[in-house]
Amino acid sequence: VRLVGLRLDKVEKAKDSGHADIAAREIAKLRLQIVALPKESVVIKEAAAALARLDDDAFWISLSHDRLEFLRAEIKPLFRTVSEADFKAMRFERDLLEYSLAVLSEEKEQAGALKEGIVEQISELPLSVSFVKQEEALIRAAQTSHYWAKADEDAFDELVAKLGPLMKFREQS
Structure with missing residues (x-):
């Protein structure tokens, strides 16, 4: 959960300071982390509607502060389901x-x-x-x-x- 929070902070900082390349790179990593969430988890199934918004590339292209807040509030907590990780x-x-x-x-x-x-x-x-x-x-x-x-x-x-x-x-x- 903390890793995702830091990644969101870095995306925001990079966007705010004009480092679009760094932001794009971190967004790509974040999207991979989201795709790797355990699909069979009840928590993930219940969040299907929120996760569906993220399938649209347009969501990521214009990643506003509001959308970053949505990711922090709705998506970041889902990473508590990741348990087998090293x-x-x-x-x-x-x-x-x-x-x-x-x-x-x-x-x-x-x-x-x-x-x-x-x-x-x-x-x-x-x-x-x-x-x-x-x-x-x-x-x-x-x-x-x-x-x-x-x-x-x-x-x-x-x-x-x-x-x-x-x-x-x-x-x-």
Whole structure:
């Protein structure tokens, strides 16, 4: 639920600050999350009318503040039905989303603190596990300040796609 809330905040911030590309990217991710909601869930079936509005591309093309509020009020709570998800991967994605939102909002202190937490999570990945070892180059790079100085939306997507699923192997020290 929190991940969807942050994604909506980022869409709004990106739209308000003229970053249509970032907004479009986050909207696409949000739509994928919505499509992945468990169709057999009673809660989802009861929300069929609200969800049907989202099938129309026009809803997304002119995503106004009113429509964002509708998504927050009617759609975001539906994500409580998502249970089988890998929570460590979701937390990692949420932290990266929060970081990119802080960067977009020019909240340098918050971004710095979030980045430290993300780097710490990455550093806890055990290279002794073969799946993890396959991403060693990215794992090592993502722990450098040089990486973060150049990181953009593509870099964040790559981290979520490649390292998110590995978070379940993390070794807390």
